[in-house]
Amino acid sequence: MLFRSFRRRRLRRGDFPAAWDAILRAEMPLYARLPEPDRRELQGWIRVFLAEKYVEGCRGMVVDDRVRVLIAAQACVLLLRRAHDVFPGMRTVLVYPGTFMGRARTTGPGGVVTLSEDPRLGESWFTPIAGGPVVLSWPEVVAGAADAHDGRNVVLHEFAHQLDAESGEMEGMPWLGNLDRARQWRTLLAREQRRLGAQAWARQPTVLNTYGAQSPAEFFAVAVEAYFERSAALRAHHPELYDTLRAYFEIDPAAEWERGGTAAAGHGAA
Numbered sequence: 054m055l056f057r058s059f060r061r062r063r064l065r066r067g068d069f070p071a072a073w074d075a076i077l078r079a080e081m082p083l084y085a086r087l088p089e090p091d092r093r094e095l096q097g098w099i100r101v102f103l104a105e106k107y108v109e110g111c112r113g114m115v116v117d118d119r120v121r122v123l124i125a126a127q128a129c130v131l132l133l134r135r136a137h138d139v140f141p142g143m144r145t146v147l148v149y150p151g152t153f154m155g156r157a158r159t160t161g162p163g164g165v166v167t168l169s170e171d172p173r174l175g176e177s178w179f180t181p182i183a184g185g186p187v188v189l190s191w192p193e194v195v196a197g198a199a200d201a202h203d204g205r206n207v208v209l210h211e212f213a214h215q216l217d218a219e220s221g222e223m224e225g226m227p228w229l230g231n232l233d234r235a236r237q238w239r240t241l242l243a244r245e246q247r248r249l250g251a252q253a254w255a256r257q258p259t260v261l262n263t264y265g266a267q268s269p270a271e272f273f274a275v276a277v278e279a280y281f282e283r284s285a286a287l288r289a290h291h292p293e294l295y296d297t298l299r300a301y302f303e304i305d306p307a308a309e310w311e312r313g314g315t316a317a318a319g320h321g322a323a
């Protein structure tokens with residue numbers, strides 16, 4: 054434990070490779086736009102992330118620095134400024150060269166178990182003791198970094214699920230450290246999830262991706278995407294949700310990162 058915090062401190066203080074900086078300036082507009090102290094902090098966490106996590110290519114995907122750095126940088130945006138343990142449940146990121154097949158297991162009436170497969174862009178696994186990997190489609194990683202204002206970012210989405218899992222289960226709530234706060238969070242998110250479901254049903258334009266109406270866990274993940282990518286619109290249309298996320302992330306993207314950012318609403322289903 055002590056050794057790990059010593060090693061993390063050393064990694065965070067070390068130089069950030071110029072080649073990594075060039076990759077991020079070219080491919081992740083948010084990185085170039087960050088205030089200097091945030092960018093320096095992000096660089097430190099990228100170095101820690103890449104020292105502690107393993108990024109593995111699947112189905113012929115070649116993993117080079119571009120792949121590793123672009124994933125780590127987007128994931129580590131979720132760690133800035135607050136106390137955290139660098140996604141403690143996740144040790145491996147699996148990267149596919151495109152969509153991959155995900156397996157779902159559902160139990161229907163009479164206990165009939167159905168196994169199904171469908172194409173996925175990203176997945177986040179969690180088991181209470183062993184944690185689990187994040188699985189990503191590489192073109193989505195690139196697209197997520199390139200457009201910081203469309204409210205869609207597969208890396209933010211899947212790593213938001215990992216934050217969610219830090220509370221012990223994936224149920225739409227990260228570790229909040231306080232029961233009252235957890236109760237308020239649950240009530241607010243349930244209300245917002247119902248509202249999103251009603252808006253999707255009525256085919257109204259939404260700031261949040263309507264995929265979030267599926268479950269509390271998906272609601273939290275799409276709310277995190279919107280918080281960082283459509284922050285001004287989220288603050289305008291969902292102020293209570295925005296404030297709740299701000300209290301957790303200890304960052305105010307709409308006020309601090311969004312000078313001149315877009316506030317347009319209207320986003321369809323995933």
Ligand SMILES: [Zn+2]
Pocket residue numbers: 210214270271274
């Ligand atoms: Zn999800």
